[in-house]
Structures are given as C-alpha cells and as structure tokens.
Amino acid sequence: MDFEFLSQTFVALLPGIPVTLELATLSLMLGAGLALAFAVVRVRRLRPLNWLVIGYVYVFRGTPLLVQLFIIYYGLAQFPEIRSSFAWTYLREPYWCALLALALNTAAYGSEILRGALLSVPRGQIMAAQACGMSGFLLFRRIVFPIALRQALPAYGNEFILMIKATSLASLVTLADVTGIAARIIAETYRPVEVFVAAGTIYLAISYGLILLVRVAETRLNPDRRDPAPVAGVGAARKEVTP
Amino acid sequence: MLESLTLFGFGPDSWGPAMLRAAANTVAVAAAGFALGGSLGVLVAWAKIAGNAPVRWLAAGYTTVLRGIPDLLVIYLFYFGSGLLLTPIAQMFGAEGFVSLPGFLAGMGAIGVVSGAYHAEVIRGAFYSVKTGELEAATAIGMPRLLKFRRITLPLVARHALPGLGNVWQMVLKESALISVTGLVEIMRQAQIGSSFTRQPFTFYFAAGVLFLTITILSGLIFNRLEHRYSRGRA
Amino acid sequence: MTPPAQPDPALPPAVSVRGLRKRYGKLEVLKGINFDAHRGEVVSILGSSGSGKSTLLRCINMLEIPEAGTVTVDGTEIALVTRRDGGRRPADPRAMDQLRARIGMVFQDFNLWSHKTVLGNVIEAPTHVQKRPRAECIAEARALLDKVGIADKADQYPSRLSGGQQQRAAIARALAMNPAVMLFDEPTSALDPELVGEVLRVIRALAEEGRTMLIVTHEVSFARDISDTVVFMNDGVIEESGPPEEVFAAGNNTRLARFVEG
Amino acid sequence: MTPPAQPDPALPPAVSVRGLRKRYGKLEVLKGINFDAHRGEVVSILGSSGSGKSTLLRCINMLEIPEAGTVTVDGTEIALVTRRDGGRRPADPRAMDQLRARIGMVFQDFNLWSHKTVLGNVIEAPTHVQKRPRAECIAEARALLDKVGIADKADQYPSRLSGGQQQRAAIARALAMNPAVMLFDEPTSALDPELVGEVLRVIRALAEEGRTMLIVTHEVSFARDISDTVVFMNDGVIEESGPPEEVFAAGNNTRLARFVEG
C-alpha cells in the first residue's frame, strides 16, 4: 500500500466531513422526532393516522434509499407544477432533497424500533404507574419512555451508524460529502481500495465516536447492569426485576 | 402509464422478465448473506455477553469496524481482495492465472460479515430484555448449554429480536444493490442497464422501487407470522 | 392489642362496590361482587388461589375495566362509558387519575420500576403526580424506607433486592402518596414473621389515621388480628363477610372452615 | 400427624455444605455456612428477609458461584476451578448439568418460561433433558398438575395465571424431573391456607419416598409441622439448627424468639 497516496487522499477528504456530519445530525434529529410520533400513533392505534403510518413505513423501509432519493430528486422535478411552485426553491437544491430523503427514511426505521421497544415495556410496570395516578404524557415521559429507551438503544445505535453511512448516497445527487470527494478521487486515480480505506477510516472514526456515545448512554440508562463481574454462564451476566 | 406497460409486460421487447430475474438474484444473495450474518451475529452477540475480556474485546472490535466502514469497501475487499488471497493458494495447487471468489459468493460474504455486526447488536439488545429468572430456571433444571440455548434462550430472545432483525433484513436486501460492482445483475444494476438502453432512468428506478417494495411486503408477511408465533404467552 | 379506630358508618362508605363482573375470555372471574368499606375500616379479603382476589383489587382502581357494576370511592362513582366496540372505558381520564392518586396499591408481584432506584421508585409519584418539592419528598421517602427497614437499600436497583426487600419497597412506594384508600395484594407473602408483625403495626397505625384498607391475604391469623371486616371469596362471589370473630366462628361455612384449617 | 421416614445417617449426607461464602460487591451475604442434610431429611431454612436464604439455595446448585466453600451432593463434591480473573467456575459443565438435573428447584419468583404453556413448562425438561417419550411425560405432567390443583390451566400461558397458580405450576415443573433433592424457595408464599396444607402433604409424601428437601419458608408453623431439622439463618451465618422441638423451645435464642413471635 502506498502510504503517501493514502495520506494525501485522507487530507483531500477532510473537507467532506462537515457535510457528512451536518447531513447526518440534521436528518437524525428530524427523523427521530418523526419516528417517535409515528411509533406512538402505531402503538396507540390512532385511526386513521395508524393506516397512513403503516403505509409510510412499508414504503420507506421497503425501497432502497437510493430509489427514494431518485424519486424525490428527479421524480418530483418531472412535474412542471412543482418546478414552478414555492417548494422548488428547496427541492431544486440537492442538499435539501438529500436531507428530506434521509430524514424520511430514518423516521420509518426508527418508528419500528421505538414501536417494538414501547410494546416490550412490562404491563405490570405501567399498571403500577397508573395506580399512582399517572396517565397520558406523564406516564409516557416518566415510566414508559425511559424503559422503552433502554430496550431501543442498541437498535437505535445501529440506526445512527447506518445513517452516517447513508449520507454517502448524497454524493449521487452531486453533493461533495466524504464519499462524493472519494468518488472523484477514484475517478481520477483508479485506486478505489486505497481511497476507500482512507474514507473508511473517516467513517469509522465518526461511527466509533457515536458508538462510544451510545455506550455511555447505555450504561447511564442501565445502572443495574453495571455488575462488577459477570459470573458463570450466559444467564448470570445480569439481573432483571423479578416478576 | 401505457408506456411502462409495454416496457415491463411480457412481450419480446419487454424488460419484465429481466427485472424479475434480477429480483431473484437480489433475494438469493440477500437471503444467503442474511443467513450467514445471522449465524455470525449469534456467535458475536454471545461473545459480547458471555465471553472473557479478550473475546469481548475482539467482538466489540468486529461490530465497531464493520458497522463503521462503508459497505462498499467491504465488498471491494471481498471481490478484489479475494484474488490477492486466493491466487497464491490456487497456484500452489497448480492452477494458472488468477483465482478469486465469484460475484455471488463475494457478495454473500460481504453482506454476511457486514450484517453480522448488526445482527449481533440486535440480538444482544434482545437478550438483555429477557428475564434472567427464566434462563436461570433452565440452568437449575440441568439443561446443558446448547439445549438451554435452543429451547429457552433462543425463543425468548427471538421474541424481542424479531422487529430488529426485520430491520436488518430490510437493510441487507437493499445493500445487495452494492453487490452490482461484482457484476452480479441484481435489481438496481438491471435498472441501470435498462435505463441506459431505453434512456428512461426514472421509469426504471421507479420499477426497481416497486420490486423492492413487493419483496419487502412478502417478507414482511413472513416476519409478521414469526413475530406472532414467538409472542405467544407474552403478558 | 388495642382495636383499631372505629369506622364511622354515618359518612358515605370509602369504597363501595356494586354488581362487579369481570371475565377473561370464557372464564368469568368475578360474578357480581357487592361490598362496602367504611372510612378507616380494615377489610381483609380471603379466598383460595384463583378465586379472583387480585382481579377484584385491580377492578377497584380500574386497572382492569369490569364488564358490569360500579365502584364508588368516597361518594364519587367512577363513571364508565361504553365504547363502540362494546368495551367500557373511564368517562373522564383526568378524574380517574386524580382518584387513583388517592388509592395506593401494592401489587402481588411488586412491579417496581426497574429503571429507578428504590428511592427513585418511592419519590416518583409524590414529585411528579402530586408535584411536591423534591427535597421534602426525599426526606419523607427516607423516613418511610426506614420504617419498612430497608433504608440501607435506598440507592439500590430493584433487581438487587431480595424478595422481602422488594415487597417492602413496594409498600413504601404506595404509602408515599399518602393515600386515603390502600389496596394491598398479599403484602406479607414474602416477609418473615418478624416483618409481618412490623407491617401489621404499620397497617394498624394507618387505620388509626383514618385510612381505609383492603388487604388480600392468605394468613388467617394476620387477617384476624388486623381486620374490622373479613370477606371470604370463592369462585368469583363473596361467600361470607363480617367481623372476624363471627366469620371465623367454627362450623359457619364448610368451605371457609376447610380453607382456614388448611 | 405421622413423622416422615427417618433419615439414615449411615449413608453419606445427600447435601453437605462447608464453609460457604458469597458476596455481592461489598456486601457479604453468606459468611461461612456449614450444614448437612441426610437422605430423606426435610430441612427448613428460616431467617429474616435479606439474611441470605435465597442466595444459599442458589449456591447449592451453583446458580451463583460461591467465593469459598464446597457443596457435596450425594457424596460427590461439586468441583470448582479458579479462573484466571480470580472468580470460580464449575470444573466440568456436563457433570454440573447432570447434577442439577437431580436437584429440583422452585424459585421464589417462580420463573416460569413465558413462551410455553403450563404443560409445556412441565414437560420441557423430562422430554429434552431426560429424553423420555413425550406421551409418557404428558401423562405424568397432567397427573402432577392435577395433584397441585391446576389441571384446568394446563394450556394457559403463565402470564394468564394468578400468583398461586404460577407457584403451583413451578412446583409441578420441579417435581416432573423426579429429583432426588428438592430446593424450595418459599413454596407457599402465594398460597392460601388450604393449599399450604396441600403442599405440606405433597412434601411429606416426597420425603417418605426418600427425597431430601431444603425448604426456605417464613411460616413457622409450616416449618414445625414438616421438618426434621430447622435451620435459622441470621446475617449470613447459621445461628441455630436442630430438630424443631429444640430450636423452637422458648428462650433458646433471643433473635430467633423475636423472629418467631413477630
């Protein structure tokens, strides 16, 4: 491996990092908000919204992000009505299209993760809260959500990292994020493996930071799992509330 | 509309059969990769939960690196890198020229090791939401490790893991699109071929979306059944 | 032993249950339950396993919605409305919450919140439902934990507690809301005789403060010691009820006699 | 009441515990426990909440690995080896499993498998650990469920059972393995007096068959009725042990007296 080329490439890729980070952060924040709302709609079966959300989740989980991006970016542009509307000021720009597609996509995945987590909250723990006079948002905020979050976190951690990588698709609509720059360097040098190693290092560093954050959050949310030393066998590694 | 009917119908000039063949390739490579990743994921999750320090450290390294780097890099390494590894071995056995993994196997391997990292995280999370007591009861009754794993741990973990595994399957299905660099004609590659032939990219990518959606809806039905099956007895 | 403060029958009953019915699928668990508990009265509910005792308690604060019948707490009937699908639901959720906040409940299987420490469990409702100052709640909670003998476990998570410790934490949590009515589902099942005596003292003190208590228990001697009224449930109906001396008088009812003898 | 079959002291003890120590973090729960249980002997373990009774039972079948001390079952010592990190683990996992299969355990919190019906819970180990024919196991399981009085709940999932029903299902599950030694952690806590009497009869019958039984219980009268030996634990050590008549003789030990009085 040619280390000089590797380090040159690495430096050339650096300007892409802010674009990647910004796209990931914004889309994750937007997406998580939507995901929570959708998950609540699903768990509480708020009709007719429930059906809409089911359809939405199916479509956005069921098709490649690339196709979604294509449809939002190229598809909408086919309609003269859209091109002459106010929305075109945003849809015209690859940046906003990419952000929109990413946020809608992660919202669909996130809502499924959160739904599963919400459903896994033990009924007894909810009943105990109701018996204290909690209900509605208070019950959700103080009991249901914290317990669900503990369950959701590993899966949502996956989703964070997937989104960091998913931002690389933005290069397909011409944005110069890390992957976009990498693709250009590959086109100029025909040395994909070296360039991907350099780009991979950057993505890995970002993901690793994120994994550390998620791990900190996990231990903070599960103080009872901070066992001093797990003992013998799979079962003994932790304790849970007895039923 | 009418135009896309002739494009994707079943006449001699239609792209329907080609798209369907590509869809079959997508499903095959995704399913094979998913199965490989699932087995890896179980092992790695187990290592993370019950392994000693070096094993846990290794497992953490694996999940961190494979989730962190772009999937395309892994695919490149499998497809282009396999030659570097296999050629000398093959030449030792008297083979001539280059030897490397065929596109399908390279794709399956790449998808497998990447999705293994995600599988592991999902399974680990699910394991922690199983009540310890139920596992202890199995130990106390004298079940050997493997039996306990198969009869008690797995079904209980499956209950919590299934929604997450559903997500991983969706991810794998779409990741198969990247496998096209190996020359495997899956849905997205076929869409690209068709769109360059007819010069109608939008129509083809839209059709690809519809195909993916169909596959997910069908596989969603399977996952729903499994979820239903494993949620028996849930409070 | 001093008898607990006398309940006052002039006031409306603290809890009044009329014609309560509840079924799970084909299984009719409660088949028309009627009873009153007056202010400051201690009512023990006895009955064989599976006779519907826990279900009755859960219906009283509407954690399970009964198919038929009414529950009146402190003179206010808990209004239920029929949904389109035939089920029922509380008419006014807010009023329902306010009522529940005045009914403390200790569950048979404790149901401590696994994401909070013992102290966190105890102060949760006072700080967030009653919205009282945190420092005050903590002080009170520590006093309560001391009373039930687990002050040293205040900062532990429930999964680290022994069975009896969990049960006491659950009792402290219910008491922290200072409720007018307490529902106890086998509050002493995991406790040793010494602690049972302790809980008995606590319950008696609460009764003297005028609190109404419904206690599901299997311990006949405990019921005899503590109750103003004993209710014996069998197969979804109340078969016997009255002051303990009367109810436990031998030969009164063969089913009950057999139950008490063991 | 007929006394149970006399244990035979000529044979090696069925369970023998020596110098057992266990700590959780800073908390030393067991501080050196020694005792023997002979074949067919019924040993009741009493002690206040948090005194380490459940921990002791869990150490006997190595669900928790003690830091020090040995457990010998039927003359075979459970071999532990020290790991590099200082903890210990069973030397031969296979032998450990075989041993555990001969020790039945009823947990304080039941721990029924939530993904299996009651019947499924009971036949699981006989069919898969002992590998006996399924039909035979089912017939036996139904008989056992009948014996503990929940035959009608055979096809229910545990989450649908009342507390006492869950406890009985757990007892049936442990009995289905036909174990030589039974460990019961408060087997009657969720049961009504009638059922307590029933369980007492079952335990006595098992003792007559020569099975050894260790029973953690809070019910002094139950312990008095059923045991050959009573062990009183306090603060991690055995403070008193012997035949019930002796141990419960008044004035013997103030701590125990206070405990029994409540």
Added chain:
Amino acid sequence: QEKSWDTIRIATEGAFPPFNLTRQDGTLDGYDVDLSNALCERMKAKCTIIAQPWDGIIPALNAGKYDAIVAAMSANPERAKVVSFTIPYAAGGVTFLTSKDNSLADVPYVDTLIRLQDPKDADKLKAALAELNTAFAGKVAGLQASTIATEFFHKYLPDVKIREYKGNEAELDLAAGRVDMIMASLMYLSDLVKQDGRENLVLFGPRFGGGLLGQGAAIAVRQDDDALREKLDAALEELKADGTMKEISMKWFGFDVTP
C-alpha cells in the same frame, strides 16, 4: 511462464449504448461487442465477454477478473498510469449538449475536432475556450463522474460550476433545469439526440480531443500483459485496414468512427 493468450476474458460496461448495451434477455451487444468478436476471430482466440459496472471496471481488471476492457474507454494519460492501452479504435472527441430553451443553444455546434495538445490547434483552442468561458458564466455543467469530461472541466474550465453524477442521470437534471449542459463523447450524444422524446436537445460548441481527453477509445489491458496488448494492436490494425471496423461503425453509429 509466457501466456499464449488463446483464451481471453473481455469486460464491457453493458450500459453505454450504442458502444455497449445489454438486451432484455441479458445478452451483450453494441459496437464494442461486435468489435471484440471480430478481434477474437482474427486472433484465433476463444473469448468470453462479461459485463462489469463502470465503477469497478479498472480495479477488476487489475484484480485479474478478466484480461481486457473494451468499453468505449478513452485512452487518457491518467488511466494510462494504471493500465496500458492499445491503439485507439474509435475517435470522435467530446462535445456539449443543452436544451433548446437554454441560452447556450445559441452557441453554434462546430463540427471540427480541436486537438488539445496539438500546436496546430493552439490558437483555435484559445479562442474556443474564451468563447466558452463567457457563455458558461453562471451556468452549471452536469458530468458523469470518472469520465474524461470531468477532467476537461477541471483543467480548462475550472471556474464553471459542475455537478458529478454516477450514471447518466445528468440528462434528467438537464430536463429538470438543474444543470444547463452536459459534456460527453460525441458518439454517445449524437445517438442520444436521435432518441424519441429528446427533440428539444441540441449539440453545441466545439468538439475536443487529444491531450488529457486521449486519442479516442482504446482497449485496456494490465500493464504487464505486453504480449496481449501487442496481439490486440496487430489485430486492430488488420480490422482497420480491411474495412471491418468501418463496417461495424456504420452499423452502430451511422458514420465512421475509425481513427
């Protein structure tokens, strides 16, 4: 040991008509494919032609997945650093495309090739670039990544805003008005404007070739496979000389692309 090259594995993209394309039934076709077959016949070699997506086409060659690339690949200096090229087999240069309602449509199409590093064309090049630089002010170009067109813009028109696409999606953005022009090979573009529904597209500006644009399309082989390259060169010369190349060219382009 020396390879005799009686079997050769050839890769093409299969998605760049009319040079190479994939039919509905999966068969490969196009100018490159016909040419490859003719070459192999001439070399008396057994050939297999496989499709390989453009992204990985050079790395896969160097990884030994196949021995030669016949995929309308321009033999430019950058690529020549990692592969070696035969003599060119098609030359047309690159040019521009816009839509009729764009002001660029007023720039005339100049049907003569300007050779980038040819001293004879230096003045023409200077004048053309000056003209283009004014015309392109405020305009955006849509280019396919990994093509010589991108390199051309970087070097000769660095101030013009460009967007890079993975495939041929730049056409879609031209239709949507997000970009004002496309630059690509003349042979590709002239085929494109003949398609149904593309009546509002026009070619404009001069045609460029040579220099970093390369001498035209050539066959790429691994750098150490000199024997193969020489064999292919010889066969190409023969096809050029006996008119076979012209024949294939007429079939696919309607004009002669033989250099």
